[in-house]
Amino acid sequence: MKRRLFLSLATAISAWGLAPGTSRAADAPVFSFPSIDGGEYETAKWRGKPVLVVNTASLCGFSGQLTEMQALHEAYGPRGLVVLAVPSDDFHQELESAKEVSDYCQMEYGITLPMTDILPVAKGDVHPFYAWVRQQTGFVPKWNFNKVLIGPNGAVLGSWGSYTKPDGPQINALFTPYLDV
Template sequence: MNRLHLAALLGFALAPLPALAGFSFDAIDGGKIDLDDWKGHPVLVVNTASLCGFAGQFDDLQKLHEELGPKGVLILAVPSDDFNQELSSDAEVKSYCEMTFDLTLPMTTITPVTGAAAHPFYVWVKEEAGFVPGWNFNKVLLGPDGEIEAIWGSAANPSGVIRERIEALLP
């Protein structure tokens, strides 16, 4: 149940949270990745881990970045050690992903996606969609309006239905 439904049950009105309002991540290369900069464009946010059995999906995420990035799509990897499968430092993550997967897509610093320390974006996803990552490589697709379009679990490959769903959101 999201916060709007809860407010309605309790008998008071609550303004919806603006989609993407103020969500930014620390970039692994330094600086910030501000999701507000991507309003009007599809955004795929994926919680990743370098040592996960699903890490082979980095290849498909990179391909999406190369092919759809120029069309205005953000593919964002959010490394997380919430499931104890991430390397110990941002520098190690960056180096490993570059050397192993030729990764050039935007990545955040190692970021909590669950629990009390979860990044505000993932708190918002939980409030809006009732979804909390249960493992690595969950995908959250935001539409051009900043609203959640779809969520897929770890096993969903980015090159199939996810790619089709992203392409359908392009102008």
């Protein structure tokens, strides 16, 4: 009986396209992020793909992680991973304007991955995505280069602080099962 129940549950999970540990109740609403270069990023276009969202700051000691984020974008982007950089001045380590951030990140790190305009992520009137993550998980970025991984169905798969590298094994293990072969 237990085996049959397990198989029924596994069949239901598979039919819904859910990974173990996720739920439909946690599915993210659609969010819009202003692009640093103008225009918008609509998360609805990324459904079905894992999305790694990282709050960044150009002048932070962790800014070398931008190199790792770009490498993830180049290696796994063609297979379905979206890496989104969200510059923020919540911790007073970001340049003055979106243009300065864009120019600096392109010149210093060769950034071509999606990057938003400068947004609040932890303090004050935070972007709706970060308000939703807080509501769903209690996670609030405590510093720059905090990471949130969203699964293909829109559920939060995990969140990490600054010391966890974007290409770290704990993050890699969660997104790679969802990539195209």
